[in-house]
Amino acid sequence: MDIIKPRTLSGFMELLPGKQIQFERMTEILRRTYASYGFAPLDTPVIEDAQILLAKGGGETEKQIYRFQKGDSDLALRFDLTVPLAKYVALHCNDLAFPFRRFQISKVYRGERAQRGRFREFYQADIDIIGDGKLDILNEAEIPAIIYNVFTGFGLKRFQIRVNNRKILNGFYAMMELSEKSGDIMRTVDKLDKIGAAKVKVILMDDCGLTDTQADEILKFIAITGTNAEVLAALEGYAGRNEIFDLGLAELKAVTANLAAFGVPEENFAVDLTIARGLDYYTGTVYETTLLDHPEIGSVCSGGRYDNLAGYYIEKALPGVGISIGLTRLFYVLDEQGLLNPALPSAPADALVLPMLSDPAAAIALAQTLRSYGLKVQLYGEQKKFKQKMTYANKLGVPYAVLLGEDEVAEGVCSVKNMATGEQVKLTPAEAAAWIKEGLSANNGPVILEK
Amino acid sequence: MDIIKPRTLSGFMELLPGKQIQFERMTEILRRTYASYGFAPLDTPVIEDAQILLAKGGGETEKQIYRFQKGDSDLALRFDLTVPLAKYVALHCNDLAFPFRRFQISKVYRGERAQRGRFREFYQADIDIIGDGKLDILNEAEIPAIIYNVFTGFGLKRFQIRVNNRKILNGFYAMMELSEKSGDIMRTVDKLDKIGAAKVKVILMDDCGLTDTQADEILKFIAITGTNAEVLAALEGYAGRNEIFDLGLAELKAVTANLAAFGVPEENFAVDLTIARGLDYYTGTVYETTLLDHPEIGSVCSGGRYDNLAGYYIEKALPGVGISIGLTRLFYVLDEQGLLNPALPSAPADALVLPMLSDPAAAIALAQTLRSYGLKVQLYGEQKKFKQKMTYANKLGVPYAVLLGEDEVAEGVCSVKNMATGEQVKLTPAEAAAWIKEGLSANNGPVILEK
Numbered sequence: 001m002d003i004i005k006p007r008t009l010s011g012f013m014e015l016l017p018g019k020q021i022q023f024e025r026m027t028e029i030l031r032r033t034y035a036s037y038g039f040a041p042l043d044t045p046v047i048e049d050a051q052i053l054l055a056k057g058g059g060e061t062e063k064q065i066y067r068f069q070k071g072d073s074d075l076a077l078r079f080d081l082t083v084p085l086a087k088y089v090a091l092h093c094n095d096l097a098f099p100f101r102r103f104q105i106s107k108v109y110r111g112e113r114a115q116r117g118r119f120r121e122f123y124q125a126d127i128d129i130i131g132d133g134k135l136d137i138l139n140e141a142e143i144p145a146i147i148y149n150v151f152t153g154f155g156l157k158r159f160q161i162r163v164n165n166r167k168i169l170n171g172f173y174a175m176m177e178l179s180e181k182s183g184d185i186m187r188t189v190d191k192l193d194k195i196g197a198a199k200v201k202v203i204l205m206d207d208c209g210l211t212d213t214q215a216d217e218i219l220k221f222i223a224i225t226g227t228n229a230e231v232l233a234a235l236e237g238y239a240g241r242n243e244i245f246d247l248g249l250a251e252l253k254a255v256t257a258n259l260a261a262f263g264v265p266e267e268n269f270a271v272d273l274t275i276a277r278g279l280d281y282y283t284g285t286v287y288e289t290t291l292l293d294h295p296e297i298g299s300v301c302s303g304g305r306y307d308n309l310a311g312y313y314i315e316k317a318l319p320g321v322g323i324s325i326g327l328t329r330l331f332y333v334l335d336e337q338g339l340l341n342p343a344l345p346s347a348p349a350d351a352l353v354l355p356m357l358s359d360p361a362a363a364i365a366l367a368q369t370l371r372s373y374g375l376k377v378q379l380y381g382e383q384k385k386f387k388q389k390m391t392y393a394n395k396l397g398v399p400y401a402v403l404l405g406e407d408e409v410a411e412g413v414c415s416v417k418n419m420a421t422g423e424q425v426k427l428t429p430a431e432a433a434a435w436i437k438e439g440l441s442a443n444n445g446p447v448i449l450e451k
Numbered sequence: 452m453d454i455i456k457p458r459t460l461s462g463f464m465e466l467l468p469g470k471q472i473q474f475e476r477m478t479e480i481l482r483r484t485y486a487s488y489g490f491a492p493l494d495t496p497v498i499e500d501a502q503i504l505l506a507k508g509g510g511e512t513e514k515q516i517y518r519f520q521k522g523d524s525d526l527a528l529r530f531d532l533t534v535p536l537a538k539y540v541a542l543h544c545n546d547l548a549f550p551f552r553r554f555q556i557s558k559v560y561r562g563e564r565a566q567r568g569r570f571r572e573f574y575q576a577d578i579d580i581i582g583d584g585k586l587d588i589l590n591e592a593e594i595p596a597i598i599y600n601v602f603t604g605f606g607l608k609r610f611q612i613r614v615n616n617r618k619i620l621n622g623f624y625a626m627m628e629l630s631e632k633s634g635d636i637m638r639t640v641d642k643l644d645k646i647g648a649a650k651v652k653v654i655l656m657d658d659c660g661l662t663d664t665q666a667d668e669i670l671k672f673i674a675i676t677g678t679n680a681e682v683l684a685a686l687e688g689y690a691g692r693n694e695i696f697d698l699g700l701a702e703l704k705a706v707t708a709n710l711a712a713f714g715v716p717e718e719n720f721a722v723d724l725t726i727a728r729g730l731d732y733y734t735g736t737v738y739e740t741t742l743l744d745h746p747e748i749g750s751v752c753s754g755g756r757y758d759n760l761a762g763y764y765i766e767k768a769l770p771g772v773g774i775s776i777g778l779t780r781l782f783y784v785l786d787e788q789g790l791l792n793p794a795l796p797s798a799p800a801d802a803l804v805l806p807m808l809s810d811p812a813a814a815i816a817l818a819q820t821l822r823s824y825g826l827k828v829q830l831y832g833e834q835k836k837f838k839q840k841m842t843y844a845n846k847l848g849v850p851y852a853v854l855l856g857e858d859e860v861a862e863g864v865c866s867v868k869n870m871a872t873g874e875q876v877k878l879t880p881a882e883a884a885a886w887i888k889e890g891l892s893a894n895n896g897p898v899i900l901e902k
Binding site: 007021039047049131134135376380 | 454455456457458459460463464465466467468471472474475486487488489490491492493494495496497498499500502503506517519520521522524526537538539541542543546547548549550552553558560562571572582585586587588589590592593596708709711712713714761763764765766799800803811812813815816819822826827828829830831832833834843846847
């Protein structure tokens with residue numbers, strides 16, 4: 001038979017079992033956290049009508065999209081989870097209760113130029129809250145609590161949720177009579193972290209055409225930092241000059257007012273006036289999240305408030321707020337930087353039952369019994385020498401091997417070996433289950449280790 | 452703005468939140484059960500190189516496949532999970548421990564003609580055990596235990612796992628000197644349930660060219676039924692005439708010998724000599740699973756033993772055994788027939804916290820507290836009249852509403868309303884959590900209701 005050399009497409013993550021188990025641990029934390037805030041799971045198709053998916057059209061998206069014909073149909077793979085959500089809400093709006101809260105952790109597709117750490121197929125882990133006509137600011141205030149619980153759920157402490165409000169920015173540029181240039185200015189200001197204030201000022205003056213005074217005014221504004229109270233106090237100094245600004249400031253106050261009630265420590269939260277998150281879509285609170293010791297990763301969880309989710313599909317105002325985590329890239333970076341906790345079990349089973357018997361019935365029954373105590377148990381069925389069996393157990397990385405020979409059967413016990421310490425004890429099945437569970441629970445550390 | 456009418460492609464299942472929650476409950480049972488037997492989760496790409504995916508080539512598959520160009524690449528969407536598994540094992544074989552056990556619950560794509568109950572995008576829930584060169588019969592014997600645990604996990608009792616062995620069939624046709632016609636004969640015999648023995652005999656004689664005696668002999672063979680012991684005894688009558696047959700009979704005995712140790716009741720298991728499962732791929736034990744009260748659904752879980760998983764990709768014998776559940780179709784049929792348990796909660800949250808306060812801080816903290824007890828809690832933030840809030844709670848189908856007004860805050864309690872019974876009690880947050888959890892646990896029935 002002719003052999004075709006197997007390969008996985010470049011830009012597509014395909015993990016070995018141990019890594020996959022670590023990845024699943026992160027998705028499980030996301031699912032549990034999102035669900036704990038009353039978000040419904042959603043699962044929209046990977047393939048959509050291309051006309052519908054590209055209703056907004058334009059630019060980079062259209063170039064990157066996987067689009068193809070099947071029969072007469074013009075089809076495309078989803079490139080994010082927001083457009084399919086917009087379609088879903090427009091299509092099913094009579095059947096949904098608003099506010100409608102959904103999470104979706106699914107793969108999306110972008111045929112980008114392949115490069116290290118960039119993926120063509122990747123998971124997004126999104127939540128959105130969609131209102132019918134209106135949506136209270138309390139929903140925007142709740143988002144940082146969810147982000148906080150996700151990242152502490154991963155085991156992290158040193159991260160910061162950075163929040164701004166687009167109305168504050170729009171109002172500020174309106175005060176400055178720079179609304180028409182606000183897009184260019186925000187794109188420039190966005191580079192502050194990378195190129196520094198001096199270079200930003202040069203671009204603001206040379207490319208955006210601002211005066212020296214205007215550029216200084218902008219740099220002064222975005223340099224406002226400090227505690228939430230200090231930033232809010234500084235912003236008060238601009239109040240009363242523009243309605244949009246004042247509205248944004250009121251919203252920002254509402255978002256920061258209840259951080260303590262939401263359980264978000266002040267050190268994990270910051271008002272950051274440099275954050276803008278794109279130009280058109282977001283209209284209120286915007287969010288970014290950075291790992292303090294790894295600023296090079298950029299924002300690991302971003303989103304914001306928007307006024308019109310599904311304007312391309314329905315004549316109904318559907319405001320919302322949402323965030324997205326690029327899970328595949330996050331996992332890739334954490335793994336590359338050695339931040340995934342290597343102490344957590346990465347074997348598919350908690351225990352491997354190794355029969356050393358002519359009749360396997362007792363080993364089969366033992367494995368069933370251990371499972372009944374909630375353990376993940378693999379029964380090893382191959383006729384191999386003892387040494388080969390232990391080699392397999394080691395390669396699998398299974399934390400416990402359970403040996404059953406004629407002697408153990410006669411005594412009503414099994415020999416349980418802790419593969420890490422080498423300790424081996426004879427126990428009844430019930431005692432074995434308890435001993436293994438105790439050992440496993442000691443290994444129950446965070447998914448991500450801060451260094 | 453021009454409105455594009457939203458739609459979801461025909462043949463693509465897109466569920467409302469309540470149904471999605473029921474669907475997820477089934478996938479969760481599958482994941483838990485598969486994992487409990489030591490299968491590792493796997494997640495291969497949806498898109499593969501078309502040349503690799505179609506290495507086997509041929510027929511219906513090639514017509515149904517979604518295949519397209521992107522740049523210079525000839526790509527295709529996976530049409531099952533077995534071919535990607537073969538590629539994966541061939542590609543990563545040096546990094547895997549054999550036997551390699553994996554489960555995957557993922558979407559696959561087949562551009563079939565759309566018809567009611569047929570899907571172009573659907574979930575398969577597969578397990579496979581792959582050996583390196585050899586794989587012990589104990590693995591084949593374990594599969595019925597896993598199937599049994601999946602379907603009892605769903606809440607079913609009236610199902611039957613039907614097992615046969617391809618070596619018995621091949622050996623029998625060899626004895627009859629009908630090996631060359633065995634494909635046609637098995638395809639004909641496969642229609643027995645639908646068209647009856649008389650018509651099968653006519654086709655065997657007229658189309659397959661068998662003599663009257665040969666046709667009778669075949670009908671007599673496949674009519675062998677009874678308890679496992681009776682069927683095995685009847686098969687012993689054919690023993691000693693063909694090596695392949697004898698080997699198959701020994702395997703079948705090994706598979707049935709330990710049913711009790713595996714915890715599979717005799718009434719959920721049957722040796723069924725009419726089962727063949729296709730013609731080329733399977734070489735040993737084959738499995739089908741039927742719901743006894745719904746034979747019209749056909750097999751809901753099928754698979755078998757194969758000798759060569761990845762012959763197209765690697766010159767290495769990789770025998771295996773696996774089963775697959777067509778989850779999307781199964782869910783569709785169960786739902787259509789009203790078999791999904793309507794008593795299980797289908798709301799995204801266990802409790803909806805309704806603040807009736809000027810300052811939401813106390814309600815925010817209450818929701819956080821209830822979550823800390825493991826409850827899924829939605830905080831309702833909209834400024835609406837009480838009646839509208841309760842209408843929302845009802846539409847959401849949330850089992851408990853938790854009301855918090857100034858009086859409750861002053862007393863340190865909240866008012867918890869059981870939405871099904873209308874009962875409303877004032878409780879501390881801890882008491883409220885306990886009361887809600889108690890009520891929810893009473894609703895903890897099976898996913899599928901047998902009628």
